[in-house]
Amino acid sequence: MNSTALITGATSGIGKATAELLAKKEYRLILCGRREDRLKELEESLGKLTDVITLQFDVRDKEKVFHAIQSLPASFQKIDILINNAGNAHGLDSIQNGSLDDWDAMMDINVKGLLYVSKAVLPKMIEENSGFIVNIGSTAGKEVYPGGNVYCASKYAVNALNKGMRIDLNQYNIRVSGIHPGLVETEFSDVRFKGDKERAKKVYQGYKALQAEDIADIIHFVISRPYHVNIEDLVVFPTAQATATIINKETI
Numbered sequence: 736m737n738s739t740a741l742i743t744g745a746t747s748g749i750g751k752a753t754a755e756l757l758a759k760k761e762y763r764l765i766l767c768g769r770r771e772d773r774l775k776e777l778e779e780s781l782g783k784l785t786d787v788i789t790l791q792f793d794v795r796d797k798e799k800v801f802h803a804i805q806s807l808p809a810s811f812q813k814i815d816i817l818i819n820n821a822g823n824a825h826g827l828d829s830i831q832n833g834s835l836d837d838w839d840a841m842m843d844i845n846v847k848g849l850l851y852v853s854k855a856v857l858p859k860m861i862e863e864n865s866g867f868i869v870n871i872g873s874t875a876g877k878e879v880y881p882g883g884n885v886y887c888a889s890k891y892a893v894n895a896l897n898k899g900m901r902i903d904l905n906q907y908n909i910r911v912s913g914i915h916p917g918l919v920e921t922e923f924s925d926v927r928f929k930g931d932k933e934r935a936k937k938v939y940q941g942y943k944a945l946q947a948e949d950i951a952d953i954i955h956f957v958i959s960r961p962y963h964v965n966i967e968d969l970v971v972f973p974t975a976q977a978t979a980t981i982i983n984k985e986t987i
Contacts (some may be wrong), residue, residue, distance in 0.1 A: 737785070740958075741765040741804075741814050743794055743852055744821030746773035748921030749871060752947035753818060753954050758784040760955065765811055767803070767821070767852075769793050786810075794821045794848025795840075804855040813863060816958055817856045819849045820871045822893075824927040827882035838885045845889035849896065861907045867958055868904075870897045871950075872915040874970060880979035890915075901967065910965040912957050917972035918982070920944040941984030942975035 740757055744750040746768035754766055758781040766781075767790045768774050774789040781787050788811050792799040822845045825837035853868065860866030875883055876890030897913035904911060924935035938944075950971070957966045975983045 737761050737763055738815040739763040739765065739811060739813060740816040740818060741767065741852075741856065742818045742820055743767045743848070745777065745789075746770045748923065749916075749919065749947045749950045749954075750818070750820040751777070752951035753820065754781060756948070756951040756955055758787070760959075761785050762816075763811070764788070765790060765807065765814065767792065767794075794852055795843040797847075797851045800848075800851040801855050804852070812859060814856050814859060814866070816867045816869065817853065817860075818869045818871070818954065819852060821848055821852075822871065822873075822889075824886045824923065825929070827927065829882060830884045833885060841886050841889045845886075846892045846896070849893060853900070857904075857909075860909050861904075864908050865962075866907075866909040868900060868909065868911045869954060869957060870900075870911070870913050871954075872897065872913050874915050874917045874972065874979060876915055877970060878979050883979070897968070901965075910962075912966050913968050914950065914953060914957065915968070915970045916945055916950050917970075917976045917979075918944045919947060919950060921947050942982055943973060944975075945971065945973045 740762045742750050742754055745754050745766035754764055754777060758764060763786040764781060765788050766774060766777055771791050774791055778787050778789045790803040792803045794800060823841060825840050826834055870893055872893040873890040875887045876894040879887045894913060897911060901911035920939045924938045925932060928934045953971060960966065
């Protein structure tokens with residue numbers, strides 16, 4: 736039987752691109768997200784390529800997370816790969832002007848949501864004495880930039896959790912890998928700027944940003960290595976980006 740991968744945040748961006756690529760590679764898929772209409776579309780399209788099941792929940796809601804994962808049919812109970820992709824950024828305010836609601840959303844989704852899903856999936860991996868967890872972080876978890884404060888803090892937490900998971904789960908032969916992208920052209924900036932599409936569009940103007948498909952390729956490469964190989968920590972920038980704040984524009 737082919738490996739089964741559970742992907743959070745599967746309805747857009749990196750999650751969707753990863754689902755599409757893994758379906759072509761005939762991985763069995765458990766696709767998770769908040770938007771039922773998009774989940775249904777994915778189940779219909781990717782179901783022509785592989786076995787697909789969808790779970791609708793918000794990773795912030797721990798009761799729904801555990802209920803959804805525990806309700807999986809027997810044929811999907813063994814999860815070989817968990818891709819913790821769900822995440823968001825809200826606002827770009829200085830710390831003194833930050834919104835408490837924005838802070839809660841980022842910490843609840845980026846940190847607590849990752850923990851809830853991992854906690855729900857891990858018992859079976861431990862029982863099987865195998866598995867692979869891929870945590871999608873960010874270069875914001877490696878370098879703080881102006882206005883990034885709480886978002887960066889949440890991604891620094893992901894970086895720390897990734898390392899802590901690898902230590903704690905080593906005895907169970909569970910691989911853990913962190914992938915940290917720089918600027919990726921997805922709906923990310925639309926969310927950060929609360930639907931201000933003009934402002935979001937400017938983030939990606941004047942250079943070629945990473946695409947969701949680029950990160951999906953990297954995720955597939957990481958999870959398809961021989962089992963004795965664990966790519967522990969991977970940072971990827973677009974060629975035009977040197978740091979969080981240094982971008983060589985007009986390099987399209």
